[in-house]
Amino acid sequence: MLKRRRGHKARLCLTPAQAAMAEEQGHAARALWNLVHDWWTMLPRERRSLAAADEAIRQGRKDLPWLGALPAQAAQAVLKTYFQAWKNCWGGRAQAPQFKGRFRCRMAIDIPQGRDLQIVRLNRRWGRMWVPKVGHVRFRWTRDLPVGRHADGASRVSGARLVKEADGWHVVFRVQREVPEPEPHPGPTVGIDRGITRPLALSDGTFRDHGPWLTEGEAKRLRRLEKTKDRRRHAREPGEKDSRRLTRTYDQIAQLRATAKRRAVDWQHKTTTEIAETFARVGVEDLAVTSMVKSARGTVEAPGRHVRQKAGLNRAIAEEAWGRTVTMLEYKTTDRGGIVVKVPSANTSRRCSACGVITPGSRENQARFVCKNPGCRFEANADTNAGRNIEHAAGQAVSGRGDLGTAGL
Incomplete structure (x- = not known):
């Protein structure tokens, strides 16, 4: 058996109040990235560490009340994503992380833990999930997800990310499934x-x-x-x-x-x-x-x-x-x-x-x-x-x- 990890994208249906709260979180996540970037680049190399950055984020959430719009786990996900961006840069796989401009980047909010999503299928077309500090939101159900009695230790939704695009908000589920190893393809x-x-x-x-x-x-x-x-x-x-x-x-x-x-x-x-x-x-x-x-x-x-x-x-x-x-x-x-x-x-x-x-x-x-x-x-x-x-x-x-x-x- 193989563990296969895939992403599944679905359209969200947010009320105007929920959309406003999601945008507030998206702006806070972008601002937090920029603050971490400034903090990281200004410090001497010997003082840079993941633990020090985590402590700086905790202190920043206390000093800047508007950062509290972003849930704590989503703030930790911003730090992990930023640190991974540097690892990709050091490995020659990408360029160095840059400042995120308000109109040049896509809003994104991470929900790192799959258990926090509380995914439920409502009917053939719609499902429901929980977004921290936003509430229950509906999404288009276009593919079966390993939730409820279909979920186990090997097949499950391990997390999600909310992204805002030109046509509205979407959710990208991180889906992990256990599948049998494929047989060799007989084609030409x-x-x-x-x-x-x-x-x-x-x-x-x-x-x-x-x-x-x-x-x-x-x-x-x-x-x-x-x-x-x-x-x-x-x-x-x-x-x-x-x-x-x-x-x-x-x-x-x-x-x-x-x-x-x-x-x-x-x-x-x-x-x-x-x-x-x-x-x-x-x-x-x-x-x-x-x-x-x-x-x-x-x-x-x-x-x-x-x-x-x-x-x-x-x-x-x-x-x-x-x-x-x-x-x-x-x-x-x-x-x-x-x-x-x-x-x-x-x-x-x-x-x-x-x-x-x-x-x-x-x-x-x-x-x-x-x-x-x-x-x-x-x-x-x-x-x-x-x-x-x-x-x-x-x-x-x-x-x-x-x-x-x-x-x-």
Whole structure:
């Protein structure tokens, strides 16, 4: 048996009074993070410790009454999250923690103990949970949770986090389940080339496409709101507080972008589930997406070229969320007994998948590949050819358990 930890996100239904109390806690949690950050960075290294920070938080809650809006356990969770951020930085997995601006960060409130949630299912569509200092709140029941008689020491809800997004408050449950170890997947190997014109091109010649995330009317409304935002921003004096109309415009833009993101995530979930159920091994390129979307602006001494074109390409890559697609594939294939293999991305689009030779000019355009090797003359869609190269590289991968090439894992 394996212990599987997953997150489950559900929409909260808060009354206006509960929403106000939740926002008060969210602001207190953000302010506490900033206070801990200032305290940590100003102290000498030899005086920094988790115990000293915990004592500083306790004293701060006594000296600053408005910090009392945040429950004590949620305050301790802020400290643990901050300390973990530094550990990730020291391990080279993330950048150093930064100051959290009021309008640049998402409100979040931790409920570390699952027993405090008191989750109850009310009917087919709704459940109820307890939020400290807010009370009982309802949430959309879209997936069965290990609560009540379905919970035990191995399968349970270990905690939750409340987050505020553009479309309202949500709760993310931390769910732990005990499941049997999956059997090796009997399916074939596939290579996937990620792109913009064709989001996912598989080595078997098929594609996984999607339409625009916003309808034509929604896209027009978004462009109109963006113009309104720019006009109202330029009308402000430097340092002047945002007007209510400008703030409302910001909220409307955020709601439309949140709608587009929900549709994108829904498509990614459905597509990656279908791929994980069909194939035993999935090969993808090992891309440094963060480096790919860097600006081409350059510096004053060495200004960049084609800056606007590169900015458009960066936006298109960010909208496809290639990293999120791979993350979904990794845990879904693992749950089904499969594996995701990351292969080097060098020359996957330039090499002929039939003869393995790289010849100049083989990629005639963005969509067509024609091998210039006189003995080959292989023709295919350029993305499909790249997917075949990725499949070949993934099929030769070897793990610590030996060759994964043919008969499963």
